[in-house]
Amino acid sequence: MIAINNISQHYGSSQILWELDLQISTGSCTCIMGRNGAGKTTLLKCLMGLLPISSGEILLEGVPLHTKAAEDRAPAGIGYVPQGRDIFPLLTVEENLRIGLGVRKDKAKHLPEKIFELFPVLHDMLQRRGGDLSGGQQQQLAIARALVIDPKVLILDEPNEGIQPNIVQQIGDVILQLNAEGMTVILIEQKLGFARRVGREFRLMERGRIVASDKMENLNDQLIRQYMSV
């Protein structure tokens, strides 16, 4: 469903992504893993149009995505939870969530009930300012905001960075549930235990390239030693 073909990306004169290929099939749950600085976040930003690619193409169900402006990529059905969450600290939880509504093609006026079933804590905190939530609650808010658009694909960039274990567990449950209901998930994850619990497939990145791709059960110690910081 998502085909990233031969993309390269540069920050000025330094090349970060090198003729990278990545295929994500519909309904899969894929973990992208690799050391700090491998280019994982850069890859997702290229996918979302937040960074320009220098060559190559990105297709969503066969339709070019890389030629669309960034603001037209979420409405194409992609929910994105950026690294570091990026919620609006001065806006309330409700206002943060409503931003997602503006992106929906169907002009829905009400927040979907589903997000409060997944994250009941947000319902109790609708009028609280985003910046006053705990780190774990902010992460739940960021995921819920991505889900407001009812995406076909959910992309999460290290959702568990600096978050307490019980919320990590809950976020894992939510991802598993959404994937079981048919949502395609792309997850950047450094924590091996979480990746193994949630991911069905893995892709390992090193220096701007995909260097290994397989089913999660085939992620062995040799690959982990070679390409991950553990």
Ligand SMILES: Nc1ncnc2c1ncn2[C@@H]1O[C@H](COP(=O)(O)OP(=O)(O)OP(=O)(O)O)[C@@H](O)[C@H]1O
């Ligand atoms: N705005 C920028 N200008 C120049 N170089 C950048 C910029 N942002 C990132 N880089 C460089 O691009 C490379 C890839 O960074 P990226 O953030 O994609 O890595 P990552 O795999 O997501 O790392 P992490 O696991 O730490 O999040 C790094 O060498 C980084 O220093």
Ligand SMILES: [Mg+2]
């Ligand atoms: Mg990153």
